[in-house]
Amino acid sequence: AQSVTQLGSHVSVSEGALVLLRCNYSSSVPPYLFWYVQYPNQGLQLLLKYTSAATLVKGINGFEAEFKKSETSFHLTKPSAHMSDAAEYFCAVSHGDSGGSNYKLTFGKGTLLTVNP
Amino acid sequence: DAGVTQSPTHLIKTRGQQVTLRCSPKSGHDTVSWYQQALGQGPQFIFQYYEEEERQRGNFPDRFSGHQFPNYSSELNVNALLLGDSALYLCASSFQLDSAYNSPLHFGNGTRLTVT
Numbered sequence: 001a002q003s004v005t006q007l008g009s010h011v012s013v014s015e016g017a018l019v020l021l022r023c024n025y026s027s028s029v030p031p032y033l034f035w036y037v038q039y040p041n042q043g044l045q046l047l048l049k050y051t052s053a054a055t056l057v058k059g060i061n062g063f064e065a066e067f068k069k070s071e072t073s074f075h076l077t078k079p080s081a082h083m084s085d086a087a088e089y090f091c092a093v094s095h096g097d098s099g100g101s102n103y104k105l106t107f108g109k110g111t112l113l114t115v116n117p
Numbered sequence: 118d119a120g121v122t123q124s125p126t127h128l129i130k131t132r133g134q135q136v137t138l139r140c141s142p143k144s145g146h147d148t149v150s151w152y153q154q155a156l157g158q159g160p161q162f163i164f165q166y167y168e169e170e171e172r173q174r175g176n177f178p179d180r181f182s183g184h185q186f187p188n189y190s191s192e193l194n195v196n197a198l199l200l201g202d203s204a205l206y207l208c209a210s211s212f213q214l215d216s217a218y219n220s221p222l223h224f225g226n227g228t229r230l231t232v233t
Contacts, residue, residue, distance in 0.1 A: 034221065043121070043207055043224035044160070090159050104150065104173055105222065107159030 002027040004074075004091045006108035014116050019063075019078040021111045023091030026072065032094040033074045034105065035065055039087045047089075050074060061085070086115045119144060121225035123208050129231045130198050138193040138228045142210030148172075149191040150222065151183060154205040166191050167213050195230075203232045 007022040025031055032051050036044040048059025055067045065076045074091060089112075092105040122141045130136050142149050148167045152160035162175035166185035180196045189210075195202055206229075209222040 036224075041226070043226040044209075044222075045224070046221050049221055092159075104162040104165060104175070105152075105160075106162070109157075109159050 002031060002093045002106055004033075004093050004106060004108040006089075006091050006111050008111055009109065010112045010114065012114040012116060013081045015083055016080050019076070019081045019085065019113065021076040021089050021091075021113065023065075023074045023076065023108060024072050025074060025091075025093050027093060032103075033065075033067065034092045034094070035059065035063070035074075035076050036090045036092060036107075037087050038090065038110075044090065047076070081113075081115045083115050083117065086113055088112050121208055121210050121223050123206075123225035123228050125228060126226070127229045127231075129233060131233055132198055132200060134198050135194065135196045136198060136230060138195075138206050138208075138230070139190065140193070140208030140210075140225060141190045142208075143223045146210035146212050146223070147189050148211045148213045149185060149189065150209045150211070151191070151193045152207040152209065152224075153177070154207055154227070156204070160207055163193070198232045200232050203230060205229050 003026045005024045034049045035047040037047050038044050047063050048057045050057050050067045058064045063078045065074050067074050088110045090110045091108045094103045120143050124139045150165040151163040154160040163177050164174040165172045169185045182194045185191045205227040207227045208225045211222050
């Protein structure tokens with residue numbers, strides 16, 4: 001079964017500091033991996049996705065993530081945190097037929113990012 | 118281009134009651150998935166509808182049922198509500214013939230259900 005584990009339910013950084021949110025996956029097949037962000041009282045917004053095209057994936061709002069097969073990791077980073085980055089971040093892995101859209105996502109428990117002025 | 122829309126935004130029900138939540142997918146999408154997000158948790162897959170049929174189902178009891186209409190919109194029904202059903206219910210849409218890469222899930226803002 002495929003699963004993801006997010007290390008750290010809460011991460012606090014200062015504005016301008018590096019953001020590092022950790023995600024490890026478990027999958028018996030090459031995974032599709034995603035990072036989503038959720039702002040208060042809103043749904044999930046896709047930040048970036050990994051589908052084996054490149055190990056370093058760039059997403060929106062200056063975020064990027066690196067797929068490391070040897071470490072089964074897909075950590076999310078941003079060089080300089082902004083106050084507007086404060087939100088909850090979810091790592092997810094897809095199941096199902098990669099050739100079609102009949103897939104479902106398994107999410108981690110999320111990491112709440114706080115940005116201090 | 119309208120994204121995924123869900124109604125209502127908030128709902129309060131009493132234990133034992135039944136509830137219906139509604140979702141309209143993003144324009145051009147034909148597949149609707151429902152997720153339950155309990156407080157402090159990640160979303161959990163309930164089921165997926167395509168061509169008006171349930172295609173996949175997560176580990177949820179039969180009290181949870183759904184429907185998809187010819188216009189691709191969908192409903193989630195929950196019978197005999199329990200306190201533990203209190204959660205944010207998220208609808209996500211995608212295009213069936215696209216891969217996960219080309220058609221990542223687009224989520225609505227959810228319906229917050231409170232069961233008292």
